[in-house]
Amino acid sequence: MSIEGIETLVVEELPNLLLVQVHLDSGIVGLGETYYGAAAVEAHLHEALAPALVGRAMPRDADELRALLTELEGYVGYLGSGAEVRALSAIDLALWDAMGQEAGLPLTELLGGRVRSDVQIYNTCAGPHYMRHPSGQKSANWGVAGEGRHEDLYGFLHHADRLAEDLLSEGVSAMKIWPFDVYAERSAGREISRADLDAGLGPLRKVRDAVGDRMRLLVELHGLWEPSVARVILEALAEFDPLWVEDPIRPDRYAELGDLRATSPVPIAAGETLGGRTAVAPLLDRRGVDVLIADLGWCGGISEVLALAERTLAAEVPLALHDCSGPVVLGASAHLAVHLPHVFIQETTRAYYSSWYPQLVTGLPDISAGRLSPGTAPGHGVRLRPDLDQSATVRRRVTGATHPLPVAR
Numbered sequence: 456m457s458i459e460g461i462e463t464l465v466v467e468e469l470p471n472l473l474l475v476q477v478h479l480d481s482g483i484v485g486l487g488e489t490y491y492g493a494a495a496v497e498a499h500l501h502e503a504l505a506p507a508l509v510g511r512a513m514p515r516d517a518d519e520l521r522a523l524l525t526e527l528e529g530y531v532g533y534l535g536s537g538a539e540v541r542a543l544s545a546i547d548l549a550l551w552d553a554m555g556q557e558a559g560l561p562l563t564e565l566l567g568g569r570v571r572s573d574v575q576i577y578n579t580c581a582g583p584h585y586m587r588h589p590s591g592q593k594s595a596n597w598g599v600a601g602e603g604r605h606e607d608l609y610g611f612l613h614h615a616d617r618l619a620e621d622l623l624s625e626g627v628s629a630m631k632i633w634p635f636d637v638y639a640e641r642s643a644g645r646e647i648s649r650a651d652l653d654a655g656l657g658p659l660r661k662v663r664d665a666v667g668d669r670m671r672l673l674v675e676l677h678g679l680w681e682p683s684v685a686r687v688i689l690e691a692l693a694e695f696d697p698l699w700v701e702d703p704i705r706p707d708r709y710a711e712l713g714d715l716r717a718t719s720p721v722p723i724a725a726g727e728t729l730g731g732r733t734a735v736a737p738l739l740d741r742r743g744v745d746v747l748i749a750d751l752g753w754c755g756g757i758s759e760v761l762a763l764a765e766r767t768l769a770a771e772v773p774l775a776l777h778d779c780s781g782p783v784v785l786g787a788s789a790h791l792a793v794h795l796p797h798v799f800i801q802e803t804t805r806a807y808y809s810s811w812y813p814q815l816v817t818g819l820p821d822i823s824a825g826r827l828s829p830g831t832a833p834g835h836g837v838r839l840r841p842d843l844d845q846s847a848t849v850r851r852r853v854t855g856a857t858h859p860l861p862v863a864r
Contacts, residue, residue: 460855461505467848485553487545488783505854547756555834562790573828577629580607615658616665626824631673639679693720713741750777786837789820789829
């Protein structure tokens with residue numbers, strides 16, 4: 456069995472998302488994905504990776520896949536979460552999917568089985584249009600549309616109490632918000648006034664006043680702050696007992712993050728933007744996190760997360776998997792979350808899951824009563840909708856075939 460073609464798809468309405476299909480001569484099509492800077496990743500895929508992949512034998516197991524990915528690493532761009540790593544992440548996801556289909560096994564079984572049937576979720580309170588455009592992680596790209604079902608970003612900014620009650624009615628008992636970002640943008644993270652600090656704490660107060668400790672709170676700071684200001688925010692957040700505070704400073708400021716965590720009154724999580732093992736190692740060595748976060752589409756894929764899992768398990772640091780990007784990463788993450796023993800919670804974004812995820816794909820993992828469970832179809836189980844070209848504006852690029860390859864059904 457060999458690799459016949461590499462196909463990339465960009466949905467015009469979702470320009471940050473890159474879908475990748477690996478077509479085998481057996482007719483199997485593996486589906487991968489990465490997010491952010493899709494144009495750069497697409498170029499690297501077709502100019503560097505696809506020529507080296509087309510005509511190659513399909514990896515038969517995890518060791519052969521790891522060897523292939525190592526061979527594909529370039530002279531530059533092999534460290535971090537840049538375009539080269541994101542491209543390899545998408546290929547790795549697609550090849551694991553294809554291996555599962557070839558074996559007739561869901562990803563969990565291919566990996567060796569489940570340690571739990573499902574996993575608790577938390578809801579990242581974005582709206583359906585959050586980070587829709589390639590203009591960067593900033594409030595101007597939040598896509599806030601006002602009131603509306605699952606407009607959760609507007610919700611946490613304006614009526615966090617009602618949002619918490621709504622989530623609890625669905626069985627979701629943990630929520631992540633980022634009420635301090637606008638204040639970081641004003642000062643480039645160098646200072647925060649007493650009034651702005653108090654305003655940023657406002658949504659957390661509303662949640663606690665409305666539902667008490669029935670809702671666990673997670674606070675995202677997006678690495679926007681200088682350490683001295685981040686410390687002030689962490690101390691102010693302590694009274695709300697957050698499950699964790701994410702990226703209080705840039706996670707590549709390893710020594711400073713280690714110092715910050717050593718005296719922080721609340722747990723710190725970080726890592727999703729760093730990439731794989733090599734980039735994350737100093738963060739673990741300096742004890743900079745209470746929870747390490749990884750994104751399957753940014754770190755090198757399933758193969759790299761398995762290696763990260765070994766490292767974090769040895770360091771006795773819990774691992775959490777990121778999802779605020781696309782449906783394939785969520786689908787594959789669901790399998791890993793029930794397979795890896797130290798993944799205790801899984802990020803989800805209900806605004807995506809209930810709106811544009813099902814417009815692109817079938818086979819999403821099940822979310823019920825605040826728990827996530829993967830499907831039982833071979834591979835990760837997520838498949839592009841057969842009518843995708845009719846329901847969205849799709850641009851395709853193919854290497855290894857003289858005509859567009861069919862969408863997997």
